[in-house]
Amino acid sequence: MRKEFYTTLSQDFSQLLEDSDDYNVNIKVGENVNTRNFLAHSAILRARSPYFKRALSDRWTVKKDGIISFTKSNISPSVFSLILKYIYSGILDLTEIPGTDCLNLLVASDELLLGELIEHIQDHFIERDTTWTMQNFSMVLRTATQIPSCKKLQDYCFESICNDPEPFFTSDDFLSLDMDILLDLIKCDNLEIKEADIWEFLIKWAINHTQGIREMKPTDVKKFSENNFRDLKKTVEPFIPYVRFYDISLKEFYYKVRPYQQVIPEPLLEDLMSVLMADTEPKLKNLPARAGNLIKGSNIITGKHACIISNWIDKKDALSTSEKHQLQFNLLYRGTSDGFNAASFHEKVDNRGKALVVIKLKDSEKIIGGFNASGWYGSRNTIMYGRTRRLNDYGSWLSNSDHFIFSFANRNDYKTRKIGRSDDAYGVYDTSNKMLQFGCGDLMLDNGQYGTCKKNNYDHNILDTENFVAEELEVFEVISPMIV
Structure with a gap:
């Protein structure tokens, strides 16, 4: 008869962490006044983390009196304490952990190559702590997009935006959004928003990211110089192929696009004018309508x-x-x-x-x-x-x-x-x-x-x-x- 004694095993290893008399690793975690030393066992760290398997190898470490000294200044003591508990016991309860610590834990888990933990934290944000996730959406989005292994959380964030874009595009954090994130959003076929509104939000973002006009508003467009338009065009250029201009009505084009026509490539502008004013068929590549326009x-x-x-x-x-x-x-x-x-x-x-x-x-x-x-x-x-x-x-x-x-x-x-x-x-x-x-x-x-x-x-x-x-x-x- 087979029986698995995982609970007892977890308890025994947890005790080993608490009573680490025979430790051989001293890890200094944190920086400045927020530092703490953790005592651990290299065999356990190496067995549980591919990162530590390399970092604690004889090739990379120096022992003094049989003790390996190791420094992790980019992880806070509170986060590293959670990681050690997980490594030794296989247990992690995020219920009472502040959302910011959970997010930092996600970043640290990625660095330490703790794939199982990465999956668990993503599920926590998506399924159990959705209120905090929504309240701190931009911070969660930025973190998720910087971690390739956070595909599940990335998809959740993008899906949330696509289903209800306006709160995100009108938020205080939108104008400071990284270009790569906004570009990925503009590429999405499932954005539930009118194309003219996407263009309007894009222009607001681009003005904020263009030197010389950052302090100006879209309504100040008549004050833009030729150099201002040239610089703005460089900012907008990566997004142009992914804007569905052909789904913008003539009225919307007149009020929202026409004032910035200098940033649109001449062949595209001519073709748009022909489609809108002469009802011709588009000659250039025409992306499909977004889901919101289907x-x-x-x-x-x-x-x-x-x-x-x-x-x-x-x-x-x-x-x-x-x-x-x-x-x-x-x-x-x-x-x-x-x-x-x-x-x-x-x-x-x-x-x-x-x-x-x-x-x-x-x-x-x-x-x-x-x-x-x-x-x-x-x-x-x-x-x-x-x-x-x-x-x-x-x-x-x-x-x-x-x-x-x-x-x-x-x-x-x-x-x-x-x-x-x-x-x-x-x-x-x-x-x-x-x-x-x-x-x-x-x-x-x-x-x-x-x-x-x-x-x-x-x-x-x-x-x-x-x-x-x-x-x-x-x-x-x-x-x-x-x-x-």
């Missing part, structure tokens, strides 16, 4: 959800980022303003091609919906694919393997999701007498706000209940953007 006017889902749905439509992995030219969704119909009835529904959505439906459930944060790959036509006689099609008195089934239905937990959660796909002839029932029907009741709204979700013709159900009440309903036209 879904136009939705009060139910965010750009992140739109990215996932776009990938589902293209039959890609839900969280795929490899596809650069994602679909866009333009609002056609909203139940609360256009009327929760079949007549209003079909007046707005018929003959508009492929369509996306999203529904916010009443008294719930749940979001459900469906993709109609054929589009609604509804009327008795209609033009479909260039030909007049006759619908019978009871409507018609639209068979298409690209139809699907889906659900999300809420507007702020894109990871908790379900999808069901159609694999038979009963994909979408098209009739002017109903608002929408996917399958034989898999997702149906008859003529009002009461609906059903009963698994019949789709491979997965999207709700745990068979009946629902819609609080809001939105339908979007699905558009494939021009690939340039």
Whole structure:
């Protein structure tokens, strides 16, 4: 019979740290008045830390009277005490540790190559001490981006910014942000913010980082000299390829971009003017719209959800980022303003091609919906694919393997999701007498706000209940953007 006595082992080694009579390492930690000597055992340090395995080797150390003297001035005594406890006992409780010490502990763990500890501290910031993390977000972000092994915390910080950028971009710390961090943010496809606003924040940051105009404001642009614009252009230059200028409206361009047109390369400026004023197609490389710009006017889902749905439509992995030219969704119909009835529904959505439906459930944060790959036509006689099609008195089934239905937990959660796909002839029932029907009741709204979700013709159900009440309903036209 096998039994593991880890608890006893941890206790015994902890005692060895406390009663270090046979120590052979003396480590002086800290600097100035904040210093402390720690007594330890080289064998244990080397076994637990790759850093100490090298640093305490015979090649790098000098012994005096059998004792190795070692100095770590860049780690505070309070942090090093936590590290030694972890090394000797395998135990670390961060519950009562101040957030700043936890952050310093993360930096020290990276230096000492304590990978297990790095993972634990990242999880602590993300899952257990989120309040402190949000209150000290800029400090956490700077620290995480300086440590390559902190990918999890980096992703968490960037995801938090992308989901709600305005508090970060308007914070006191934004203007002092490192260029590399801001550049990585500007590159993000998932920023939930208008492109004109990104440009406006970028200009504010760039002015603050350009010698000669640091004390000036964006509204002082008319006072800028030719030399000021030349220097500002150098500051902005690394960001230009990642700004989606083609997603900026003519009005926004006039008020927010035009005053700084001297910092934009001439070929790009000419092409932008042509697109905005003559409605031509872009001639230069056109980056995809950011997630926040993929879904136009939705009060139910965010750009992140739109990215996932776009990938589902293209039959890609839900969280795929490899596809650069994602679909866009333009609002056609909203139940609360256009009327929760079949007549209003079909007046707005018929003959508009492929369509996306999203529904916010009443008294719930749940979001459900469906993709109609054929589009609604509804009327008795209609033009479909260039030909007049006759619908019978009871409507018609639209068979298409690209139809699907889906659900999300809420507007702020894109990871908790379900999808069901159609694999038979009963994909979408098209009739002017109903608002929408996917399958034989898999997702149906008859003529009002009461609906059903009963698994019949789709491979997965999207709700745990068979009946629902819609609080809001939105339908979007699905558009494939021009690939340039």
